[in-house]
Amino acid sequence: MSIKTLVPVAAAALLAVTFLFSPNAAAAQKPAARPNDLLDAVAWTETSVEHNLVFREIYRAAEGKLLEALHDKHWDALPYNERTRGYEAFKPAVILDIDETVLGNSPYEARLIKEHKEYSGSSFAAWIRQERDRPLPGALAFTKFAASHGVRVFYITNRGKFLDKATTGDLRKLGFPLQGHAVLGLGTYIKGCIQLGSQKTCRRELVGRRYRVLMEFGDQAGDFMTVLDNTPRGRRKAMEHYRSWIGERWFVLPNPMYGSWLNALFHNYWEQPAVRRRREILDHLPTNQKADSK
Ligand SMILES: [Mg+2]
Numbered sequence: 001m002s003i004k005t006l007v008p009v010a011a012a013a014l015l016a017v018t019f020l021f022s023p024n025a026a027a028a029q030k031p032a033a034r035p036n037d038l039l040d041a042v043a044w045t046e047t048s049v050e051h052n053l054v055f056r057e058i059y060r061a062a063e064g065k066l067l068e069a070l071h072d073k074h075w076d077a078l079p080y081n082e083r084t085r086g087y088e089a090f091k092p093a094v095i096l097d098i099d100e101t102v103l104g105n106s107p108y109e110a111r112l113i114k115e116h117k118e119y120s121g122s123s124f125a126a127w128i129r130q131e132r133d134r135p136l137p138g139a140l141a142f143t144k145f146a147a148s149h150g151v152r153v154f155y156i157t158n159r160g161k162f163l164d165k166a167t168t169g170d171l172r173k174l175g176f177p178l179q180g181h182a183v184l185g186l187g188t189y190i191k192g193c194i195q196l197g198s199q200k201t202c203r204r205e206l207v208g209r210r211y212r213v214l215m216e217f218g219d220q221a222g223d224f225m226t227v228l229d230n231t232p233r234g235r236r237k238a239m240e241h242y243r244s245w246i247g248e249r250w251f252v253l254p255n256p257m258y259g260s261w262l263n264a265l266f267h268n269y270w271e272q273p274a275v276r277r278r279r280e281i282l283d284h285l286p287t288n289q290k291a292d293s294k
Helices: 003-021 023-029 039-047 049-070 106-114 121-129 139-148 161-174 201-208 232-240 260-266 274-283
Strands: 091-096 152-160 183-186 211-218 250-252
Touching: 039 049, 039 106, 049 091, 049 139, 049 211, 049 250, 091 139, 091 201, 106 121, 121 152, 121 161, 139 152, 152 161, 152 201, 161 183, 183 201, 201 211, 232 260, 260 274
Parallel strands: 091 152, 091 211, 152 183, 211 250
Antiparallel strands: none
């Protein structure tokens, strides 16, 4: 081999060795992190003007309806089986869920994506304790509007009761109306009512024992009523009787990031490996042949 041939070969070999042992090369050779299915949903929630407009639209529409509701003594937003006899004479109240209804947690969800982690109760509790939640557009204005018209504001959340103090502190700091025990977390003891899992039934009933509930707000079907059959079909069926209340007594906020709608797609079996959950979710998506069958 001539010297002319050897020089380029040696140079190529040196380049290859340099490439193989440089930190950037090592990173480049790692398999790319698996795409996170949450990315688009979190990006929409965190950055899009459309997200903010939908929230404002819903809360503004609710303000208009609230005045109408105040003047109608038979107006009650509790499911029929959760009402207390004689509610017509009670003082008015509204019930709002907290997460993704009043306060937004998309920064927490964004961190999960960036750190390649999944949701866990402990990391979410740590996030709540930092009290860095942000009010969702329109929520503060609506709750203040309601309070200024003599309407009590209750927050029924499936955050554990042990987080009530942090949650209340956050809401107070942000200026949300808080009167008495306004935050009812999961685990609140209610005499005479049997708690079913994480259902909000008993806590709604508790409010309904003393108040006429004019409106409910939430991002999950279970924020409005008891949903025992958490399947796509069961959820649709449960809501059927109350369709006319949507946008009138019940106000549903969008949450594409997580929720019982998603759990319903994998039989509520969150503990199974993520890859299996994903496969089950995919099975619910239509093929071209059955795209119109929903
Ligand atoms: Mg929620």
